[in-house]
Amino acid sequence: MIDARLITLRVFAQCGTIGATAELTGYSPSAVSAQLRELQRVLGMQLLTKDGRGVRLTATGRFLVAGSDPLIAQWESLRAAAMEAGDQVQPRFGLGGFSTAAAQLLAPLAAALRSTRPELEVQVLEADPARCFELLVAERIDLAVIVAMQSETYGEDDPRFEQTVLLDDPLDVIIPANHPLASRETVTLEELSSEPWITEAAGSTYHSLFTAAFTAVGATPRIAHEAVEWETQIAFVGAGLGVGLLPRLAPLRGAENVVRLRITGKAKPARRIVAAVRRGSIASPLIQESLGILQANANRILTARLEEDL
Amino acid sequence: MIDARLITLRVFAQCGTIGATAELTGYSPSAVSAQLRELQRVLGMQLLTKDGRGVRLTATGRFLVAGSDPLIAQWESLRAAAMEAGDQVQPRFGLGGFSTAAAQLLAPLAAALRSTRPELEVQVLEADPARCFELLVAERIDLAVIVAMQSETYGEDDPRFEQTVLLDDPLDVIIPANHPLASRETVTLEELSSEPWITEAAGSTYHSLFTAAFTAVGATPRIAHEAVEWETQIAFVGAGLGVGLLPRLAPLRGAENVVRLRITGKAKPARRIVAAVRRGSIASPLIQESLGILQANANRILTARLEEDL
DNA sequence: ATCGATCATGCATCTATTTTGCATGGTTAT
DNA sequence: ATAACCATGCAAAATAGATGCATGATCGAT
Numbered sequence: 001m002i003d004a005r006l007i008t009l010r011v012f013a014q015c016g017t018i019g020a021t022a023e024l025t026g027y028s029p030s031a032v033s034a035q036l037r038e039l040q041r042v043l044g045m046q047l048l049t050k051d052g053r054g055v056r057l058t059a060t061g062r063f064l065v066a067g068s069d070p071l072i073a074q075w076e077s078l079r080a081a082a083m084e085a086g087d088q089v090q091p092r093f094g095l096g097g098f099s100t101a102a103a104q105l106l107a108p109l110a111a112a113l114r115s116t117r118p119e120l121e122v123q124v125l126e127a128d129p130a131r132c133f134e135l136l137v138a139e140r141i142d143l144a145v146i147v148a149m150q151s152e153t154y155g156e157d158d159p160r161f162e163q164t165v166l167l168d169d170p171l172d173v174i175i176p177a178n179h180p181l182a183s184r185e186t187v188t189l190e191e192l193s194s195e196p197w198i199t200e201a202a203g204s205t206y207h208s209l210f211t212a213a214f215t216a217v218g219a220t221p222r223i224a225h226e227a228v229e230w231e232t233q234i235a236f237v238g239a240g241l242g243v244g245l246l247p248r249l250a251p252l253r254g255a256e257n258v259v260r261l262r263i264t265g266k267a268k269p270a271r272r273i274v275a276a277v278r279r280g281s282i283a284s285p286l287i288q289e290s291l292g293i294l295q296a297n298a299n300r301i302l303t304a305r306l307e308e309d310l
Numbered sequence: 311m312i313d314a315r316l317i318t319l320r321v322f323a324q325c326g327t328i329g330a331t332a333e334l335t336g337y338s339p340s341a342v343s344a345q346l347r348e349l350q351r352v353l354g355m356q357l358l359t360k361d362g363r364g365v366r367l368t369a370t371g372r373f374l375v376a377g378s379d380p381l382i383a384q385w386e387s388l389r390a391a392a393m394e395a396g397d398q399v400q401p402r403f404g405l406g407g408f409s410t411a412a413a414q415l416l417a418p419l420a421a422a423l424r425s426t427r428p429e430l431e432v433q434v435l436e437a438d439p440a441r442c443f444e445l446l447v448a449e450r451i452d453l454a455v456i457v458a459m460q461s462e463t464y465g466e467d468d469p470r471f472e473q474t475v476l477l478d479d480p481l482d483v484i485i486p487a488n489h490p491l492a493s494r495e496t497v498t499l500e501e502l503s504s505e506p507w508i509t510e511a512a513g514s515t516y517h518s519l520f521t522a523a524f525t526a527v528g529a530t531p532r533i534a535h536e537a538v539e540w541e542t543q544i545a546f547v548g549a550g551l552g553v554g555l556l557p558r559l560a561p562l563r564g565a566e567n568v569v570r571l572r573i574t575g576k577a578k579p580a581r582r583i584v585a586a587v588r589r590g591s592i593a594s595p596l597i598q599e600s601l602g603i604l605q606a607n608a609n610r611i612l613t614a615r616l617e618e619d620l
Numbered sequence: 621a622t623c624g625a626t627c628a629t630g631c632a633t634c635t636a637t638t639t640t641g642c643a644t645g646g647t648t649a650t
Numbered sequence: 651a652t653a654a655c656c657a658t659g660c661a662a663a664a665t666a667g668a669t670g671c672a673t674g675a676t677c678g679a680t
Contacts, residue, residue, distance in 0.1 A: 002311065003311035003312060003313050006311040017628085018628055027668075029629085030628090030629070030630085030669065030671095031668050034667075035667090042401075044400045045396055046396070053676040053677065059395070060396025063395050063396065067391065070384065074381055081377065082373050086356070088354055089354055327656070328656075328657055337640095338640055338641080339656085340640065341638070343657065347658095363647040
């Protein structure tokens with residue numbers, strides 16, 4: 001049981017402003033400000049300094065936050081062990097995930113948990129990966145299903161989290177049905193490098209996947225349009241505005257005038273879907289069960305794909 | 311920063327009843343009861359069970375308390391390191407100690423701290439060793455000067471505490487001035503084994519020292535009277551009611567008709583005075599400074615004794 | 621330079637949690 | 651059987667904490 005004010009400090013350390021901390025933790029900005037001041041008072045430490053129009057951590061503050069990583073992990077570990085040893089039931093369980101991951105993996109998980117543990121209050125939050133990690137730190141959620149990103153702020157070895165690979169989800173190409181290549185079974189990215197591309201807004205989770213895929217083949221595609229939702233992107237392609245990348249897990253549904261093609265060649269772009277939990281909590285029975293369900297679902301998807309590919 | 315409710319649980323684990331926990335932590339019994347119930351709710355664990363007219367920890371509860379020992383230690387360690395790294399000042403400092411220890415060591419320490427750190431709010435609590443440990447667990451005090459006891463509930467290796475030997479304080483014999491042996495410089499316990507003895511109440515801290523001293527020489531002295539305060543015991547001896555043991559640190563002042571003699575022989579009973587802190591907190595600058603002052607004072611006492619013995 | 625936007629903080633108000641004190645019920649010892 | 655002890659429930663009170671708005675300070679853009 002770690003004091004709530006230390007958790008708040010950790011959230012602040014991550015997002016840098018009082019306002020964002022408030023939004024993430026569910027408090028008001030004044031409450032966060034008061035909490036952090038109180039924390040400094042009881043600890044007798046100066047943790048924050050004014051910095052421009054905001055505040056930032058002092059060296060002591062950074063030291064304390066960094067040093068509290070193993071403390072949190074140890075507490076999580078202890079709680080998990082006590083749960084395990086005492087055969088106790090957790091009252092609340094927060095899940096976080098992003099779009100298709102949430103739809104394809106989190107929803108079945110939540111449904112499965114509702115049947116195996118009717119008492120458990122399961123809450124699912126849809127949030128992008130970065131926010132999922134923040135929500136984990138803020139203890140708003142206990143498990144996140146996210147898209148792993150290379151060269152991101154949250155490395156595999158972050159002392160605050162433990163991550164488990166669930167699934168590698170390949171990216172397909174979607175092109176207009178009247179496109180010359182539409183009758184093909186597979187294409188290479190090189191063949192499409194001169195096409196007008198439809199992608200997500202720069203800075204978004206999938207945009208980095210997009211650029212990574214093309215830097216791998218040494219091409220710099222022209223980005224014709226930007227969309228936010230898969231649905232929009234698919235509609236753009238259907239209207240003949242260009243071509244796009246779509247994760248295998250994202251359903252095409254009965255979209256008109258759109259064809260989905262597998263990518264072959266040396267660059268087979270894929271997004272890696274991982275489950276992340278707070279470090280130490282992985283031994284918890286509930287987390288274990290959840291990871292098992294997620295893994296089973298991932299395997300089911302992979303198996304279905306193999307059969308489909310035959 | 312460990313949640314206050316977990317601290318309360320730890321205190322309960324030590325003293326066993328809600329009432330004692332309340333007395334030790336400063337809450338009311340109902341408050342403790344409510345806190346522990348709340349703790350069970352948020353953790354989703356059953357920690358307590360009814361047991362007769364009281365309650366006791368469940369297996370899960372014991373597991374959690376035992377497992378929280380290193381958690382507390384790690385927090386204390388982190389706090390100490392942050393204090394050290396950030397050159398911060400602690401606002402409050404609680405000291406605990408017992409009778410002569412408090413008078414001879416704690417009082418000078420408190421005085422020294424008041425001069426070197428005027429900002430620091432120092433609070434001294436006089437309490438017997440067992441209670442000092444409880445007060446450490448309850449975080450009411452941060453440092454205790456106590457008499458180490460052999461075969462006690464608090465071993466040197468208790469995961470909750472770290473102990474430092476300050477001083478071995480030998481026990482002297484006090485006898486009436488008109489006693490045949492009163493003119494001697496030194497005596498052995500064997501010579502006095504048939505005397506009527508004046509000691510402290512059975513179960514008290516010093517009673518166990520008394521019995522240990524005599525079991526060491528294989529004698530079973532007759533206990534004629536029991537006293538609580540040194541003053542009373544000295545007065546009894548002065549009245550010729552018997553003889554007694556008195557720690558060297560306890561002053562005889564100008565007591566009438568009482569002579570103090572050194573003990574020689576194979577059994578040289580002594581009480582060991584140690585400083586105890588919560589494990590992990592020993593690196594704190596304040597603790598370090600305090601231990602230094604205590605040690606210096608102890609050395610001063612030892613040196614003075616050596617000169618006196620010449 | 622000025623205006624507007626962004627951020628943190630202080631303050632008064634209110635809310636919610638926590639604590640208290642007493643009464644109750646169950647349990648052990650005399 | 652009576653008395654003492656212990657935990658708990660409940661209503662009332664106290665305290666701590668959160669909110670919302672206003673303020674001041676800073677930064678970016680026009």
